[in-house]
Amino acid sequence: MHEMSVALAVVDQVAEAAGRSAGVTAVRSVRLQVGELAGVVPDALAFSFELACAGTLLEGAELITEAVPGRARCTPCAYEWAVGMPPRLTCPACGATHTELLAGRELRIVDVHWEDGPPHASTREPISEER
Numbered sequence: 001m002h003e004m005s006v007a008l009a010v011v012d013q014v015a016e017a018a019g020r021s022a023g024v025t026a027v028r029s030v031r032l033q034v035g036e037l038a039g040v041v042p043d044a045l046a047f048s049f050e051l052a053c054a055g056t057l058l059e060g061a062e063l064i065t066e067a068v069p070g071r072a073r074c075t076p077c078a079y080e081w082a083v084g085m086p087p088r089l090t091c092p093a094c095g096a097t098h099t100e101l102l103a104g105r106e107l108r109i110v111d112v113h114w115e116d117g118p119p120h121a122s123t124r125e126p127i128s129e130e131r
């Protein structure tokens with residue numbers, strides 16, 4: 001199951017980053033860019049993510065996915081289009097098949113929110129009264 005390996009990779013990466021930052025007690029949310037052509041089903045990913053988080057710092061974390069539409073550019077005529085689903089990979093302007101995928105294969109963690117312990121008590125220095 002592709003989604004499960006993606007979820008495990010995301011959890012690994014976030015847990016490692018959280019482990020490097022001192023005092024992280026829990027991860028609240030992870031924002032992930034998911035390309036339209038990455039072959040990931042969002043529902044299946046959300047389910048796998050929940051399983052992958054169990055017993056880690058990410059337990060209970062929310063997965064927020066941002067869909068990235070697929071875009072392609074024609075090499076001969078430089079026309080750009082949204083490839084859609086199922087993806088259209090021949091140029092709609094000139095019919096060329098020599099095209100380049102610009103976006104849509106992303107699987108990228110863009111943002112992580114975590115908690116690093118209780119909010120710090122006020123540590124303001126006492127104000128020295130100047131006379």
Ligand SMILES: [Zn+2]
Nearest residue numbers: 074077091094
């Ligand atoms: Zn073209």
